[in-house]
Amino acid sequence: MKRPKLLALLFLAFWSLAVGAAALALPAAGGAGHPAGQGSPAGQGVPINLAMAGHIGGAVEAVFVSGGYAYVGLGQELAVVDIGNPAQPVRLGYVLLPGRVEDIVVAGARAYAAIGPAGLQVVNVANPAAPALLGNYNTPGHAAGVAVNGSMAYVADGDEGLRVVNVSNPDMPVEAGFLLLTANVWDVVVDGTTVYAATSLAGLRVINVANPVLPVEVGSYNTPGYATGLALAGSTIYLADGDQGGLQLIDVASPANPALLGIYPSPGEAEHVAVAGNTAYLADGSAGLRVVDVTTPTAPAEIGFLDTPGDAGQLALAGNYSLVADGPAGLQVVDVTTPSLPLPAGSWEAPAYAWGGIEISGTLAFAGDNQGLAVLDVANPALPDPVGHLALPAGARELAVAGQTAYVAAGYAGLWLADVTTPTAPVAVGSYDTPGFAADVVVSGSVAYVADFDKGLRLVDVTTPAAPVEIGAYPAAQPAWAVAVAGQIAYVATAGNGLRIINVQMPSNPVEVGSYEIENPIWDVALAGERAYLADGDGLRVVNVAIPAAPVEEGGYNFPDYALQVAVSEPYVYLAGMFGLVGLVDASNPAAPAIADVYGLPGNSQDLAVADGYAYLAQESWGLYLLKGDLSVSGRVTNHNGVPFAGVTVSAGPGRQATTNASGVYTVTGFLPGAYTLTPALSGYAFWPPTRSVTLPPAGAGGHFTILPGPVATTVLSTTTTTLIYTDTQNLPTTLVFPAGTVTQTTAVTVTPLLVGNSSGLAFAGHAFDLAAGQAGGPLLTFAWPVTITIAYSDADWETIVDESLLALWWWDGNGWQDAANTCVPPSAYSHDLANNRLTLPVCRSGRYALLGPTNQLYFPLLFASG
16 A cells, blocks of 8 residues: 655644644553443444554664573564574564563563663563553653562663562562652662662763662762763673763772773763673664773773664673664664674564555465565564565655566656565566655556656556666646556545546556545545445545546545545455554445544554455555454364364465364454355365355354365285275275286376265265276276275265165266165175175276265255235
8 A cells, every 4th residue: 555654744734723722632652452431342243353463663662682592673573583693593482561672671571671661561471472461550761671570670761760570470560669860760770779860961870779679879970971871790880871981881880989991082972881701792783882981991992893884872782792773773683703804694674664555365474664675574464574685775655566576666766666576585577666755556467557756647667677768647736646547447535635636557657537636635545346445544445446437435534533545345445554553444325434443553654565365554664564453263173074073274364264173163263354265174184165255244153164084095016916095084994906917007096085966866975076087098987897896884974865775876977976886887796794784886987985884865845825
């Protein structure tokens, strides 16, 4: 879909007076969830609750290492990353917290996170794959740093000073005491009963916490810069003091009288520090990682550095590696085996600033970020995994994917084409510098349609990806933000004169054939059937475009946020707003769309897409979010006699599956409205039908399947007897014996069990299969010598049959069932073993066979009424 980026937000300023009153009424941005007061209002149909399904991305601002894992603050996510192989860190699990993670410390099986306005969060990390929130304490200020000693957590709480929180009950942390200071507190370390605090413009403060209820400041040292981070080694405090003070080494042997030992004037903005032996490692903002020899504390000296690709804000040490929280560039792993020569060793990167452009192709998601094109594996939507990235000159504002090519609208860098055949290594293959600001792109056939802001709609021939060339243009009177194409018609959303409807049958000469005029800017447009769905700030507009020359508004919905993006899965429409609200609108009555649910996310929505039952939201510096619904579908898996089968997995696309219980029942949950395909699976078995299609809402039931044995294959030789056996779901065998001479050359034989229906007074007795035989030259239809088939059946199989002795094997001739005895000339003879429930018959043809028998039929008299 389409999104305004920085220019869009600047453009919005012109409408600030018009939307200001509405903005005041919006819930404050914060943690993900239903915003206060919004609830889940019912739509015209079934109420649907949106819920979090997955997350990835955001700037990495915090890192802590413990026990072979890195605990990483990624936007509002506390992620557990396995660093057993430093070259390839792997995210194991995460928990979303109600704010941006700014600092983390781990003690035992608990992680303590400082998350700004939402205070202190306590997380259970006993299972790295599934960290879970235990409790929280909402400090009154801005929680920026945390340290833990025993049952006490010490929180650097900005202008609310030092907060001492008792975490002996992690489910319910409570404040034990606090100390207000004269400057904002940004980081803390604790040593026994002494806390050292880094405070904005007041440097180091030393606090005695022997009595946690009444902390007392006992010493201080006022550094020249803006203190944001510190570490304690021995009796020395290492203080990161911003771009004014660099790295300050302070002697705290006498806590009441801290004294300066030495200064390392770093080239960047000293933000955080860690120490190992005689070496200090400094996260120096834009200057990356600096390595400082502190053997002589009075004369610290830089001995090495690595200019990391992002903004080094925090770091942690793990053996011979330094892990750097590098802001938008993710987590950087640096080999410091030789401190004087730090080397890149690996990284874990996710879309840091999700600026827009979300396209889903199978189990891959392509997302635009501020650095270019990110490729994500979303086979497990709960744990999206970055697999590839392509850096572009101006990031990605919007994108489209067609075949193995991604088309990126890259702002002032124009249109870029990338080969994504290898998702782990996308490659730029061509570009076209459009004359304006490429804000959106869609591809139809061999033409890319670019919404180029003040330069209107540009039509670019991409037949040769390495050499795209403009072949036509439509000069919109107002800036073109978004474009959608259906057939020979392009729909251009503009920032001041509505929706322009353009005939592009002749790409070299696009012609406006209709328009839908409104005063509001239209930020996004989505098409479905004969309707265009528009996001125009105020909310949703539904426009019938069945006659492009005469579009007609059918209805609309006023959204409680400034609507910027729209996606559609008829009859439901998704809206995303500037202030983080996501709305699910029931438009089954286009004249009166009604809200089905509203969900609150923390950032500004930059793009929106719906695919495979998930809504994907690009949330600027908060990353990419996946939302799901609460619709479900259920059914039962049995054998042909209705006996339940446990252990069958029924899946319905990425991240959605359930396993049948002892009653054969399954329920798959987490669906948004839409059409889905259910697929059962169990090793060694097949199912009838192989798949089922369901459309939600309402919640679905009746997705029933019959389990069958899987296909069985063998090779039959002309000179030997071959036996093929398959066992049905009642553990009863069906045996096929191919005597020597059955075939004249080596033949591949496959038996595929199946189900058939009742037919012409014959009832199905639970056993049917396709017998396929193939050899060089094609399929074998007639055997040279009869194949003997013996079927073992149960009493339940013939309970609808008039008489067990009348069971027979039937063969499908393409038009109807024939007695299989007649496949041989002369006809073969049956052998019935009624005592042991077995039937044997030689047959001479390949094809479809079924065990059938006559059934009792009831005939009702035809009654006539006289009047």
